[in-house]
Structures are given as C-alpha cells and as structure tokens.
Amino acid sequence: MDGEQHYHDVLAELRPEHRALRQMIPEVYQGFNAISEASLADGALSRKVKELIAMTIGIVQGCDGCIASHAKGAARAGATQEEAAEAIGVSIMMHGGPATIYGARAFSAFTEFAGKTAAT
Template sequence: MSEGKDYQEFLKHAKENTSRLQKQTKAVGADYFKMHTDAMKDGALSQKEKELMALSIAISTRCEGCIVSHLAEAKASGASVQEVVETVNIAIMMSGGPAIVYGGIALEAAEQYYGADLK
C-alpha cells in the first residue's frame, strides 16, 4: 500500500470544496453537475466504462482531483484494479511523459482504494 498522500482524505476535502463552489456559483455550478450526472449514466456505454474514460482523460489533463474522483467512481462502478492499470496505459499512450507522472498518481491512489500492491 502507498505510504504517500492519503487519497481518500484528499477526495473528501475536494468534495467539500466542490460543494462550497456549487453553492457559490448557483445555477452555473448546478448546471455543470447536472450535465456531469447525466453524462455518466449508463447508456450505450456503462458507467464503469465512462468512469475509466474519464480517468484516462484526467491523467492526460493532469487533474489530480479528477483522477482520484474518477478512480473512486470507477471502483464503485465495478472496475477492477487491472482495468485501472490498462486505463493508465491508454493515458500514457495518448499523452506520453506527463501521463507517466500522473498515471503513477492514479496507481498510487488505486493501491489505497483497492488495497492492492502495485509495486
């Protein structure tokens, strides 16, 4: 298990900040979060597949909060740790060096969420 940052605590804090932001931005925040909720529902693609896609994009765009959030939701949607690893591989293929750094963050967080040893 990772000995670095506590990603579950990080996500809890990020969600608190997001809640504060949503209250202050009123309709803009509410509209964004409705779009997010609607986009992530099962459709032609399952929520799990969408969360893994979002995780790959989060790695590629270097958004640590997004990485942790979509990792947690991917796990909750039934994604295996191996599916997460393969998602990281796709981010690396598409984004190169920066995805290696942020993919490492995703795997470190996955160790905590899945209780896996990915070393």
C-alpha cells in the same frame, strides 16, 4: 503522496472549497451535476467504462482531484485493477511521459478506493 488514504484526503480537502463556490454559483453546479450524471449513466458504454475514460482524462490534464473522483467512481462501478491499468496505459500512449507520473498516481488512487494495494 504518503499515507494509506491520500486520495480520500484529496477529495476531503476539495470538499469545503467546492461547497463555498457552489454556494456562490449554485446554478452552475446544478448544471455541472446534471451533465455529469447524464454523461456517466449506463448506455452504449457502461458507467464503469465512462469512469475509466474520465480518470484517464484527469491523468492527461494532471488533475489530482479528477483522478481521485473518477478512480473512486471506477472502483465503485466495478472496474478491476487490470482494467484501470489498461486504461492508464492508453493515457500514457496518448500523452507520454507526464502520463507515466499521473498514471501512477491514478493507479494508486484506484487501488486505494478499490481497497487493494498496488503491486510494488
């Protein structure tokens, strides 16, 4: 977990793996991309809120790739550190101790993508 760009590296590491699999099953990836875009589009809930929800699901699932992807999405959608922290707090309430580990990772990812440093 060392390094300033760890979560950028997580996404970069996964990119060729996704590309190889996407070449084998392009229809599945097209369907997944379509549902992702439809699910994350602004509606009654904003894209920002939906990205925060997805990030917290990544926390509960212990998925660093999901955390990185949706922390980046939340930061791009304009989420603040306070909003990310509160969303992470809900995942801790729902999932307990494991969420404190992946929640801390998610907060680091969010602050990395938001271009800020986490308070120590």
